Amino acid sequence: MKSEVMVGNKAVAYATKLARANLIAAYPITPQTTIVEYLSEFVAAGDLKAEYVAVEGEITAQLVCLSGSIAGARAFTATSGEGLLYMSHALHHTARYWAPVVMAVCNRSVRTMQPDHTDLLAQRETGWIQLYCENNQEVLDTGIMAYKIAEDDRVRLPVAYALDGYVLSFTAEPVEIPDQERVDAWLPPFKTQYPVLPETWDHDLEEYKKHWAQGKSINEPFTAWAGDENFSHLTMISWKGHDLQWRWRAHQEAMMRAKKVIREVNEEYGKLFGRSYGNGLLEEYHTEDADAVIVAMGTLASTSRAAVDKMRKEGKKVGLIKLKSYRPFPDEEFRDIANRIHTIGVIDRNISLGENGITYGSIRSAVYDMKDRPKILGYYAGLAGREVRVRDIEKAAEMTIKGAEAAPTWIG
Amino acid sequence: MSKKMSIRDLREEEVMWSGNPACQGCGGSIVGRLIFKALGRNSARVEVASCAPGFMNIRVPSFFGPAFEGGAAFATGLARGYKVIGREDITVAALIGDGGTVDIGFQGLSGAAERNENIFWFTYDNEAYMNTGGQRSSATPAHASTSTTPIAAMSRGKTSEKKNVPMILALHHVPYVATASVAYPEDLTAKIIYGKPLKGFRYMHIYSPCPTGWGTDPKDTIKLARLSVESGMWPLYEITEDRKMRLTYKPRELKPVSEVLKIQGRFRHLKDEEIAGIQEQTTENWQSLLEMDGKRLF
Numbered sequence: 001m002k003s004e005v006m007v008g009n010k011a012v013a014y015a016t017k018l019a020r021a022n023l024i025a026a027y028p029i030t031p032q033t034t035i036v037e038y039l040s041e042f043v044a045a046g047d048l049k050a051e052y053v054a055v056e057g058e059i060t061a062q063l064v065c066l067s068g069s070i071a072g073a074r075a076f077t078a079t080s081g082e083g084l085l086y087m088s089h090a091l092h093h094t095a096r097y098w099a100p101v102v103m104a105v106c107n108r109s110v111r112t113m114q115p116d117h118t119d120l121l122a123q124r125e126t127g128w129i130q131l132y133c134e135n136n137q138e139v140l141d142t143g144i145m146a147y148k149i150a151e152d153d154r155v156r157l158p159v160a161y162a163l164d165g166y167v168l169s170f171t172a173e174p175v176e177i178p179d180q181e182r183v184d185a186w187l188p189p190f191k192t193q194y195p196v197l198p199e200t201w202d203h204d205l206e207e208y209k210k211h212w213a214q215g216k217s218i219n220e221p222f223t224a225w226a227g228d229e230n231f232s233h234l235t236m237i238s239w240k241g242h243d244l245q246w247r248w249r250a251h252q253e254a255m256m257r258a259k260k261v262i263r264e265v266n267e268e269y270g271k272l273f274g275r276s277y278g279n280g281l282l283e284e285y286h287t288e289d290a291d292a293v294i295v296a297m298g299t300l301a302s303t304s305r306a307a308v309d310k311m312r313k314e315g316k317k318v319g320l321i322k323l324k325s326y327r328p329f330p331d332e333e334f335r336d337i338a339n340r341i342h343t344i345g346v347i348d349r350n351i352s353l354g355e356n357g358i359t360y361g362s363i364r365s366a367v368y369d370m371k372d373r374p375k376i377l378g379y380y381a382g383l384a385g386r387e388v389r390v391r392d393i394e395k396a397a398e399m400t401i402k403g404a405e406a407a408p409t410w411i412g
Numbered sequence: 413m414s415k416k417m418s419i420r421d422l423r424e425e426e427v428m429w430s431g432n433p434a435c436q437g438c439g440g441s442i443v444g445r446l447i448f449k450a451l452g453r454n455s456a457r458v459e460v461a462s463c464a465p466g467f468m469n470i471r472v473p474s475f476f477g478p479a480f481e482g483g484a485a486f487a488t489g490l491a492r493g494y495k496v497i498g499r500e501d502i503t504v505a506a507l508i509g510d511g512g513t514v515d516i517g518f519q520g521l522s523g524a525a526e527r528n529e530n531i532f533w534f535t536y537d538n539e540a541y542m543n544t545g546g547q548r549s550s551a552t553p554a555h556a557s558t559s560t561t562p563i564a565a566m567s568r569g570k571t572s573e574k575k576n577v578p579m580i581l582a583l584h585h586v587p588y589v590a591t592a593s594v595a596y597p598e599d600l601t602a603k604i605i606y607g608k609p610l611k612g613f614r615y616m617h618i619y620s621p622c623p624t625g626w627g628t629d630p631k632d633t634i635k636l637a638r639l640s641v642e643s644g645m646w647p648l649y650e651i652t653e654d655r656k657m658r659l660t661y662k663p664r665e666l667k668p669v670s671e672v673l674k675i676q677g678r679f680r681h682l683k684d685e686e687i688a689g690i691q692e693q694t695t696e697n698w699q700s701l702l703e704m705d706g707k708r709l710f
Contacts, residue, residue, distance in 0.1 A: 022496050025489070051492040055485070056523030063485035064492065067458075067475065071493025090479055196473045198454045198502060 003176050008168030011136040011175050012104040013038035015143020016076050017048045018183045021102070022190075023073035025053040025064035029083035030113050031165035032106040036078065058083045062090035062101075069099040074147065074190035077101065080165060081108025081119045088123060094158045095127030095251070100150035100190075101158040103128075104143065106165040107298065114385015115165040117297060117350040121326065121358045127251055129159040129258055130327040132297040136173040139163045141275055144178070148187055148265045154257045164299045166385070178273050186272055255328045262325055281330035283322040284337070286312060290319030292343040292400045295363065297323045300349055300381065300388055307393035318397050323359060331366035338367045338374040345400030347393070347411070349382040356408050378408030386412050413652055414590070414606035414660065417598045423449055429469040437630025438463070439620030439637065440536040442594045444470060444507060447534050450604035455503035456494075458487045460517065462509035463543045464536070472505075483508040484520035487531040495530070503532060503608060510537040510551035513617075514577045525584040528612040532604075535577070535615075538622035546625040550575040555686055556678045558625075563681045578617045582651045583710065586613040590650040590660075593619045595637035599648055599660050610653070619646045627677015636675060643667040644698035651709065659705045669694050 012035045026036045042048035055061045065075035109116045133139045146159040262280040270276025296304045301322035311318045348357025360378035379396040382388040427448035434441040456473045459465045460483045465476045487506040513535040541547040548558040553574045557563045561570040582589045588607045592600035607614040623630040640646040648661040673679040
């Protein structure tokens, strides 16, 4: 293991190299650009053995990863803001094909280059797992864990992990780099579960015939897979496999299973490499005796830690929940927290215009059925890259402690 | 360049099952059968939105509908993925309609051609968005009546010319570009047999009459396709890696375009002077092609 001072984008590139992704397709966009450049350098120098496809746009980038993954490659792409929005409908396809592609997203607001989380949160219905990182070390570790999660037979879904543009992408921090051999031992080469090859095609079609021979409709899952966690990609791939309701259901079930897998992977990684991040889905900080907690994602969690430390010194019993996994959403975990802590202030670096902050809505929904429903307060901060200072978080925390009834508040 | 074949030399093995819900006289359906008969079963098929996913029971792995604009991207990923697993022997064939090629798919197509991805692209061109009911595409010829260029008091059909995509692809300097027609299976097959072992981006643009959309008699599909070639409206040629262009079929004398136009409902409204204009342009184009024949282009 060695250590290097590196920017977030380099941490992404190192993670991708350590995970031995062998198909990379990406289109440059600020602030993601240097990820693409670092990876090109790795490939050009022979340090990373991969097909590097310098595509002409983000839709192509995503679809190359999708089909490459089906053919048997470990695929990686990275994008940001507008690039992610341009890629949006291809994201649906990757997820609906259950292709374990991994993507890094440097969060970028839409009409500025500065960060907020609206770009990736707007993709929450695409069926991707979404993990948000707080610092460059977490970026590198998550970039490796992402493949372990995506390729787990119980999941087989694409994973996006996010780092705040500029704040992490272009800021250097010391980062520990795990040894390649140890990563290799933990993350074996990708093997597609159901290779789609000319010589197996007839056999695959026989499976259809068996299904039909039983008088079953295409609207039912294939018998061979009913109750089987290791569902097949097959029907997604054939033209016969138009989308069907049972596949949405299977996708949702895989998402729910992913919670357990994310926890396991996080724990294993901690044992092997000495670092883990809360329970994988979220992390609690000074919540043990807290009267109130604030919830934050990405680098706002770091700012919030500083605010919590400061307020604790002043004798205020405030804690922090760092939300890492937005999809799947840790709803049970929030209910567990709400059993202990009755006032929760949610800071959203995003907004669903016409409603409210996105994580605020999700958390309120998660606790709705509780008998002793906690008070959930909402704050907007850091949109379009607006600087969020420790005192901004303090302000939100103070308001949360007071527990005043109020509509979501704009901070800063 | 491709070697001349006889229709008797076509492979016997069919790659398409019997049973086909396409419209009667569907040109695209014949194209699908001919392509995979020539390529053989060690291939994979990519399709996007078009009639093709619905009507072609072709026995090779088939990938449907990643995104309308994504035919080239999807084929690229498959080719690269097969390379990663050491299976470059599989021919990745994209079977895409004119919409997915010349319009919404054009950015990705041009990108894949420029990168010289190892794929074989087949455009079955029925000159409009036939799967959605016959709206104009940029492959629709001038004057044609479509559901978005109808004949009415203020409209005489499509006003702009057909986009010449085979030539645009040739300007990408890819290893192989060819045009073909359902009426000349021996020419089409010979070109595929030539193109199949080549590495890199190969492009074939196939004229595929659509009786439903063109307002023609289903029994006339082959006749119409043949007349289009014999009149010079759809020239058969190939452009090889050395950038040499060769006409693969040269009628001794061009048939008049009116013979092609008059049997199509979409051209029924044409006046004599409009037909004369089309005739003049077709003759000019043919003359230019004859001058280029056998020469190195650009």
